Amino acid sequence: MSTGAAAPPLARPARAEPPAWVEAVGVRAGSIVAAFAVGAVFLAATGHDPAHAYREMAVGAFGSSFAVEQTLVKAIPLALAGLGVALAFTMGLWNVGAEGQLAVGALAASWLALSAGGLPAAVVLPGLTLLGALGGAAWALVPAALRAYAGVNEIISTLMLNYVALLWVDYLVFGAWADPTAFSFPYSRRFPEAAHLPRLYGDVHAGALAALVAAAGLALLLGRTRWGYEIRTIGASQAAARYAGIPVRRRILLVMATSGALAGLAGAGEVSGVIHRIQQGLSPGYGFTAIIVAWVAQLRPWAVVLVAVLFAALLNGGFVLQTAGVPAAIAYMLQAMILTFVLAGEYLLRRLRRRRAVAAARALAPP
Amino acid sequence: MTPDQIVALLAAAVTAGAPLIYAGVGETLAERSGVLNLGVEGIMLVGAVCGFAVAVATGNPWLGALAALGAGALLAAGHAVLTVTLGAEQVTSGLALALYGTGLSAFLGKPLIGVPNPAPFRAFPVPGLGEVPVLGPILFRQDALVYLSYGLALATWWWLARTKPGLHLRACGESPEAADAMGVNVAAMRYGAVIVGGALAGLAGAYLSLAYTPAWTENMTGGLGWIAIALVIFSTWNPLRLLGGAYLFGAVDALGFRVQLLGVETSSILLRMLPYLFTLTVLVVITVARRQASVPAALGRPYFREE
């Protein structure tokens, strides 16, 4: 139904202003441009030609069908983990443990892949997908329970568990799961074919589909369901959530488990869709980058997917630059700069709206 | 363990505790002013690489330490701009700094991998005190930065508790409204605390590359920055308790290393989990036992006069 029924007390704002979304998109796009500008200054200052470097990065990220495939492959874990992080952040839970949850998801999926023997793909693939999600969820439930029932700061707990999870991977790939044919290289045997995720386009594996489904599901959950309303309410005001009788503790468990499951899926996708084994350093910090992705996307599910592609492009572009003598770490710095400018942009937007509201108040007041 | 081994373990704990003291005291200052800085890990790495580079170039570890202080201050200033002036979410800004610092240190450190450090800080006994039985070898046969760390923790405690600027800093973290109403410049205090805190985190990193394992390796902090943040909670924002906590964590670290030397049958990888699991356990115990009574009341909350 329309809100026109209540027309009398409702009045349109007096002055025409740019629609809010134009402003919001404009400020964010401006933030990204500004980040690249500062990056250019940094490159120039360290003796590199920024124009050349950026061109190389663009070619590396999108210049060929192979480049596009590699960019999308990297965007998959960023999007999945980023969606998980965005969900937790929406509720005000600082889950910074996506890296560890991703690793445990990879471990769980690898366990099945390595012990599946001759099982058919129709059993192994759904199984390892499920195990990946469950592994990530379980790893996230530890800090979730500590937060919900003992009030333990989840920033520190999720971070500490990252280190434990990564060392656990090391422990297995150097020990029980080490590839007997490799000379103490830190990786496992190659997975059997039945444990390889199907490819959709070139190297892009079925995880891309999972990321899109997850984004759609999350958008639906947050915007159109009671749980979504509850999660957003808790994130906006714990006191109001308590007042409304929302079971905050149970929602913490639910949200952290889902958040961890998405990161776990990312991990399962990496081992069974990309590297086809588990190894030390299976993620170049996807779980951490996902935090920046989520924030730059302002925790909006579809924006997370877009930003994940942009950040994957930066990573790939960075690798290409390395061959040109510019360290790949420039990609991480650009990502951090983008976040910095997005944060600064938020401030500008807030100030702008406040100033406008003050001006509107003065314009309406009698002389 | 023989008494000698215990003394050696405790001495190692004091050495391993030094970077935690620098980073932890720095974080204590920032948090006491009301600003959470989760970027410690990144700042430490940049401090480590800058300190190492300057020490290698000049042959003087003190210049390296100075460079690390400056680099840490510069990075932290960025955090201060975002969180104090622009009112950005402190958690996000800090995490970004941690990641940025990690990336930057890898960027700057590429050519330094495998380079030997010609001028590390070396241990020297304090005349007289170094000869005291038990305490001498534990506390007074260390390097200069360890000696300075004792003084830093004590001086910071005294400054916070007994001086007027210290009072002002604490007020900014407890009630910026109250501080502002009495003419304390909240933004300036917070900038100062965050920047000095960042400088100390930079020095903590330099301690690793100039004294502890005098070399540069990527990600050489291995989570010490995060442990330092946990330590601040553990110490309830008190630099003296932080001193004790840092040595406790140092001991756990050193113990893991020593258990291996003693030939106990355990995987070295599992032992490396010990500090993280210990941090988590301590955090749980502290939270349950204390119910966070002494958290600076305004921690994490930006302050703007007209909003």
Added chain:
Amino acid sequence: MRPPLVELRGIVKAFPGVVANAGVDLTIAPGEVLALLGENGAGKSTLMQVLAGLYRPDAGTILIDGAPADLRSPGDAIARGIGMVHQHFRLVESFTVTENVLLGQGERRFLLRPAADHARVARIAGAHGLTVEPRAVVRQLSVGERQRVEILKMLYRDARVLVLDEPTAVLTPQEVAPLFAAIRRIAGQGRAVVFISHKLDEVLAIADRIVVLRAGRVAGEAQPAETTPRALARLMVGHDVDRPPRPVAAPGAIVLELRGVDATGEGGRRALHAVSLAVRAGEIVGVAGVAGNGQRELAEVVAGLRPPEAGEICLDGVGIGHLDSRARWRLGIAYVPEDRLAEGLIAPFPLAENAVLRDYARPPVGRGPLFDRAAARARAAAIVERFQVRAPHVDTPVRHLSGGNQQRLLVGRETWRRPRVLVAMHPTRGLDVDATASVHRLLLSLRAEGVAVLLLSESLDELFALADRIAVLHRGRVAGERPTAAATREEIGLLMAGAVP
């Protein structure tokens, strides 16, 4: 009259949604007690916060000792001798009295010397007749003691102008006399005191000169000897004020009953001791008390937000102490909490999503797992219409509404389905005169419909105007209960102070 100490010329200050000062002129002379009278929202506090350096005026000038002063911060104002005691105290709760007094500008020095500092603070406090223990931590002090610390902070810096924002709002009637004596003493030293208030009798009792503000402008000036409460009220409001008539009560059966309820407050201290209280259908029971004597805990224990540790809470004779807030809402217990924007509403959410905070889980909004946004908008539009909420749109975030409209939305939501019980805590705090009147009318109409209303208020005026009976909370106990018709303010005040009359 001596030359003015302070002169404000054409002060303009606007905030999002409101112009608080629309060109105000004011002079303050040494040695005078100047009352700044006005309704909530008239711009009194904003004007003085401009003088205290907390707000930068959009236009206008400030002259101190005849010279223009550019006050960029409270520090500048303090340095020029202007001190303000804010309505919401600005004290560091975890600090001692002495630390709070020393905090900030004043003498330049580096070291704290606890023993000497305590002695010095005690001496200055004694000299001004403000008894307070310098070693006490502010968190443990009563509201009256905190106020003395705030005044002490300014006298320690030898303020020439002392601004007191609604200083009596938090005091019992008996605590007002010593405060007035202190104000007289301070003015007698040649300092100027600005006394902000909306209470006519107090202003007439203490002021040498009265300036009335209305809607951000000076509405008039008066000498206490030459004016009447009625004339002042007309200046304040712009028209004659009519109290909503309170028809004779026709209370029915007991609806809400508390028997021997104990509850724990924040920080684990016992906040309610064996509280027994009954509210009948069609009755308003008022709860008076100095802030922090268990009012919040009482409201929460009834609303289901704080579990009782002992005793019984009954609705229509059935125990409900074990039920959570949602279950109690479904049984008909509505709650208007103290902090409307942080607890009762979700500031960044639009009206539509705030309108269904109680009912989102049930049809028509909650259908299975889904949340029907159109139904939420429809509910919001209906509340907006019935309760005359002025809002640009149902998709507008509620933080952009004025306090009065926020409260109309909140009260509208809570009373949308006629509740059995309404718990309302400080429902008119910070509202202007019209919004206050509309909330009062609403409470009385609920009473007429047979709702049991528990009204917790810090305003004795409000309680005497609305309540059928008044219960007084002191240190978590019901210190006494009186039918309003038989009660006097003095009696209630003594009960609030813990004295048995």
